[in-house]
Structure formats: structure tokens, C-alpha cells
Amino acid sequence: MKSKSWLLLTFFLARAIEVNAEQMASCNDPILEVDFDGVVVAGSKKELSRVALSGVPMRVGWDLDFNGDKESDLTHWSDAQFTTVMSGEVATKVQSVHRQIPRINDTRIELSSEFGRWHGLLDSRGILLGRFEHSNRVDSDRVHSVWCFTTPPKRNWEVAFQKDHSGRVVAGGISNLLDAIRRRLAVRISWLGSVNTETEERTVIEAEQAIPVVAHISNGGEITAQLPHHLGSDEFSKLGMVPPTSNSMVWGAKLSSSGELDVIWLDTESGDISRQQANHIDIIWFIEKPVY
Numbered sequence: 001m002k003s004k005s006w007l008l009l010t011f012f013l014a015r016a017i018e019v020n021a022e023q024m025a026s027c028n029d030p031i032l033e034v035d036f037d038g039v040v041v042a043g044s045k046k047e048l049s050r051v052a053l054s055g056v057p058m059r060v061g062w063d064l065d066f067n068g069d070k071e072s073d074l075t076h077w078s079d080a081q082f083t084t085v086m087s088g089e090v091a092t093k094v095q096s097v098h099r100q101i102p103r104i105n106d107t108r109i110e111l112s113s114e115f116g117r118w119h120g121l122l123d124s125r126g127i128l129l130g131r132f133e134h135s136n137r138v139d140s141d142r143v144h145s146v147w148c149f150t151t152p153p154k155r156n157w158e159v160a161f162q163k164d165h166s167g168r169v170v171a172g173g174i175s176n177l178l179d180a181i182r183r184r185l186a187v188r189i190s191w192l193g194s195v196n197t198e199t200e201e202r203t204v205i206e207a208e209q210a211i212p213v214v215a216h217i218s219n220g221g222e223i224t225a226q227l228p229h230h231l232g233s234d235e236f237s238k239l240g241m242v243p244p245t246s247n248s249m250v251w252g253a254k255l256s257s258s259g260e261l262d263v264i265w266l267d268t269e270s271g272d273i274s275r276q277q278a279n280h281i282d283i284i285w286f287i288e289k290p291v292y
Helices: 002-010 045-054 174-182 234-239
Strands: 032-034 040-043 058-064 074-079 082-086 089-093 100-103 108-111 117-123 127-132 139-142 144-149 154-163 169-172 187-191 211-217 223-231 249-256 261-267 273-278 283-291
Touching: 032 045, 040 045, 045 082, 045 089, 045 144, 154 174, 174 187, 174 211, 174 223, 174 283, 187 223
Parallel strands: none
Antiparallel strands: 032 040, 032 144, 058 074, 058 144, 082 089, 089 117, 100 108, 117 127, 127 139, 154 169, 154 283, 187 211, 187 283, 211 223, 223 249, 249 261, 261 273
């Protein structure tokens, strides 16, 4: 790699170049981000394949590391101009450019006085292939890369999985929720008081009213969500729970896809902790899906 670093220094894309070792290519909500070691650190290849197959315009950014310290020495951006999907991997041609010369020590970019263009191919493994015109040599380098929407897609909340207090599946399925979590889509849950125990009438819960959570998949395929801490609520009485009455009481909870609620009560003044559990509660899992 070091033997061809001088060649990579001579030109790449001119858009949004940053000569800054502390800055990396980034975007909000990346479809896929791969670090210098080829490890996926955000998004997923499966989601990138979905987007690529839909034909939605994308942009790609990548960082070059000339000294092996896993920091960016040069950053480039380009439209994804010719995209290919094969066996779960995605590759795209980037913009071909006239040769340019980065002067790292002087922090400036020059255009070469010699005519010649560079052509590049970036893939979802974090490999950048580059070739000069009129040359048979193709260079390969590992880069930090990020794949982003040209225009952020609209997003809709939808029910992925819903169970009532009897354990009956009301909507969606557990496979929908598992797929969404593996794709790292945003998840919200609605619970507590979704059914009036006296009239059996169901309260309509909107996704925006649901609680944002981080969901996890266990080895057995069960999904659990850790709820953020809240002040005590009388909603627990609808589940047959008797919450502590102290004004300094907060609660945290873990909720599972099987319908089990595990609540921890903490008295912030005394430090006393108590625990309660409930089974077969009403729960709705919402996911935020991009609309391509």
C-alpha cells in the first residue's frame, strides 16, 4: 500500500476536500459506513443493497490514510454514478476527474498541467480501485467510506409487531421486528393502559406518543427494550402493580417481545430499590421506515 501512496496523492475528487486528520466523511443517518479496517460501523450492507436496488440517488464519501494512523488525510465526495449490486455487496463508479495534486504540507490542491483523467470504483467493503487513463495499472486501497442519500428520504412510522394482553398477535409479526432491528431502524413502543380493563376498549396510540427505545435481540431470538427512567406513574395500577408513593421515586423498565414487563423502582433520596413484574401486557412495537 505504501508503495503506491504517492500515486494516490496525485489526484482524486475535488468536491468537499478536507485536509484535516481529525475530520472524516460523514452524513446524518448513513446508509452504510465502513472504517479503515473494513468493519461496518453504521448502517448495513443489506440496507445499502435495498437502496441501490431501488435506484434512489446516493452520494459517497471516502477518506484516505497516507501514514497508516487510521486518521483521514484527505476526504472526497462524489455522486454514486454507476451502481452495481452483486452477492450482497454494492459497488459504484465515482466521478472521473482531471488529475489533481494535493500538497499536504501546504494544505492546498493543485491541478496538474498534464492532461489525464482518473477513474474510480468504490465498493461496500471499503475498497477503492483507481486507474489513470492510458494506463493498465489499477491501484487498490482500503478507505474509510460512507454511503448517503442525496436527498434524505421521507420516513413513516408503522406497526411492526403488536400483541394484546392475552398474548394474541394483533398486527405484524416478530420477524418484521427482528428484521427492522437488524437493519438498525428506529424503534418505539407503546404499552401500559392501551386497554381499559373495565370496558375492554382499546385506546388508539399514535407512534409519536410511543416511547423511543433501543431494542436488543437475545441469542434465543427474543427482543428486549430498555426504557428510559421516568417519574412514578399511576398507569401501573392498570396492570395490578402498586407503585411506591414517594415523590422522589423514579422507575426504569425492561420490556420483552413476549409481553413481560420488569420494573425497577428507585427512591432517589434513600437509595432504596424495589422490583415488580407483570406478564402478558398490551404492547405495540413501531418502526420508522424510509420511503424510497
